[in-house]
Amino acid sequence: MRQKRVVLLVPTTTYRLDDFLQAATRLDIEVILASNRCRVLAAAWPNHFGLSLPFSAQREAVAKAVAMLRDKTIDAVVAADDYTTILAAQLSAKLHLHGNRPESVAKTRNKLSLRRVLAGGGLLSPKFFVIHIDSPPEPYLSRVDFPVVLKPLLLSGSRGVIRANTPDEFVAAFHRIATLLRHREFFQMRSAAAKCILVESYIPGSEVALEGLLTNGKLRVLALFDKPDPLVGPFFEETIYVTPSRLLPETQREIHAAVSQACKILGLQHGPIHAEARLNEQGVFILEVAARTIGGLCSRTLKFGAGISLEELVLRHAVGENVDDMLRLTGAAGVMMLPIPRSGRLHAVHGIEAARAVPYIQDLQITIPLANLVIALPEGASYLGFMFARAETPAQVEKALREAHRKLHFDIQPALLVQEQ
Numbered sequence: 001m002r003q004k005r006v007v008l009l010v011p012t013t014t015y016r017l018d019d020f021l022q023a024a025t026r027l028d029i030e031v032i033l034a035s036n037r038c039r040v041l042a043a044a045w046p047n048h049f050g051l052s053l054p055f056s057a058q059r060e061a062v063a064k065a066v067a068m069l070r071d072k073t074i075d076a077v078v079a080a081d082d083y084t085t086i087l088a089a090q091l092s093a094k095l096h097l098h099g100n101r102p103e104s105v106a107k108t109r110n111k112l113s114l115r116r117v118l119a120g121g122g123l124l125s126p127k128f129f130v131i132h133i134d135s136p137p138e139p140y141l142s143r144v145d146f147p148v149v150l151k152p153l154l155l156s157g158s159r160g161v162i163r164a165n166t167p168d169e170f171v172a173a174f175h176r177i178a179t180l181l182r183h184r185e186f187f188q189m190r191s192a193a194a195k196c197i198l199v200e201s202y203i204p205g206s207e208v209a210l211e212g213l214l215t216n217g218k219l220r221v222l223a224l225f226d227k228p229d230p231l232v233g234p235f236f237e238e239t240i241y242v243t244p245s246r247l248l249p250e251t252q253r254e255i256h257a258a259v260s261q262a263c264k265i266l267g268l269q270h271g272p273i274h275a276e277a278r279l280n281e282q283g284v285f286i287l288e289v290a291a292r293t294i295g296g297l298c299s300r301t302l303k304f305g306a307g308i309s310l311e312e313l314v315l316r317h318a319v320g321e322n323v324d325d326m327l328r329l330t331g332a333a334g335v336m337m338l339p340i341p342r343s344g345r346l347h348a349v350h351g352i353e354a355a356r357a358v359p360y361i362q363d364l365q366i367t368i369p370l371a372n373l374v375i376a377l378p379e380g381a382s383y384l385g386f387m388f389a390r391a392e393t394p395a396q397v398e399k400a401l402r403e404a405h406r407k408l409h410f411d412i413q414p415a416l417l418v419q420e421q
């Protein structure tokens with residue numbers, strides 16, 4: 001039988017590469033890495049033929065990929081991260097492969113489009129409007145029912161997401177996000193949406209994340225994660241995710257139904273999805289639906305069938321295998337994304353061994369090298385690392401993660417941050 005071949009679209013900032021490559025190796029699938037800076041990746045992973053694509057010029061990137069792949073049979077195109085989902089859908093469509101329509105994926109990548117589509121489709125939605133970063137925010141105050149959340153339209157990982165409870169906080173949050181969006185990092189984002197701020201009414205309640213797999217429009221829940229830390233702002237850093245969820249079965253069914261409905265309204269059909277939702281007495285509010293797997297190293301909490309990884313499951317599904325009977329292994333698992341407590345230079349991390357020694361802790365990875373600058377939310381875009389636990393019950397997992405986190409001490413020293421224009 002011919003070896004299957006998958007194009008994996010990875011931004012150079014990805015956390016996801018190693019897990020996808022390992023999965024591909026185990027499955028004997030050939031991976032063609034497509035990245036926005038392949039010289040670096042090519043040096044690091046010389047066994048993989050790399051495509052260097054200009055991710056910020058999508059049409060050009062697709063044309064270049066199609067031209068370079070014309071002599072090869074491709075079985076699937078997989079996006080490793082948010083940033084590459086639209087490109088993956090476009091390339092998939094051009095190569096006549098099974099995937100999502102690019103227009104559907106594009107709606108998931110713009111928080112205003114997502115809100116409009118979901119609210120228009122009858123799902124519960126906060127009230128919302130947008131402001132351009134060059135407009136003064138004060139005239140909008142008359143429209144605001146506090147509390148609200150302000151956020152950029154195109155960023156992810158809670159970057160630039162700020163709650164405001166008062167007019168002063170609103171104006172301050174607006175300027176803080178506007179400053180972030182004027183940073184040169186975002187110059188290449190030429191769309192008008194990159195210069196807009198979404199204002200949404202604050203949705204009270206608890207939060208969950210759903211990892212799912214769509215097959216011809218039908219959603220299978222691979223895992224539902226509770227987020228046991230209160231996410232009440234002013235910034236919304238992710239910390240602990242635990243699965244299986246401790247919510248009542250009927251609440252879990254409501255979440256499944258709402259996410260299924262969201263996928264349907266968006267027109268998402270095939271492949272992995274990651275959704276986040278808030279729940280309160282009104283019902284399920286969808287915060288996000290993305291056509292990709294869970295971010296960071298968090299997928300390492302999940303094992304299926306005889307112990308296969310989420311990436312293996314997704315790659316098998318992508319090349320057309322039936323994975324319906326590969327269920328998540330029983331038992332509870334969780335991850336803590338280690339938040340950056342303040343910005344500065346990461347000088348030392350103490351207590352790693354003590355944290356690893358806490359019962360049920362399986363692994364701890366510090367993902368930022370010592371001496372690097374770390375930037376806290378809302379401006380930052382990364383975590384200090386990831387810590388994993390596995391136990392019989394979700395409560396044991398949560399307790400272990402908290403206890404292990406208390407053993408860690410991050411020595412972050414003030415750094416002279418050069419103001420970039």
Ligand SMILES: Nc1ncnc2c1ncn2[C@@H]1O[C@H](COP(=O)(O)OP(=O)(O)OP(=O)(O)O)[C@@H](O)[C@H]1O
Pocket residue numbers: 082111126149151155156157158159161200201202203204207231236276278287288
């Ligand atoms: N309207 C809201 N009400 C309450 N909390 C919110 C609201 N919008 C966002 N949040 C909080 O902020 C977090 C991040 O917001 P959101 O998911 O919209 O942005 P993101 O994570 O940066 O982008 P994406 O999820 O598209 O990658 C949410 O997980 C939630 O905790």
Ligand SMILES: [Mg+2]
Pocket residue numbers: 157158276287288
């Ligand atoms: Mg989110």
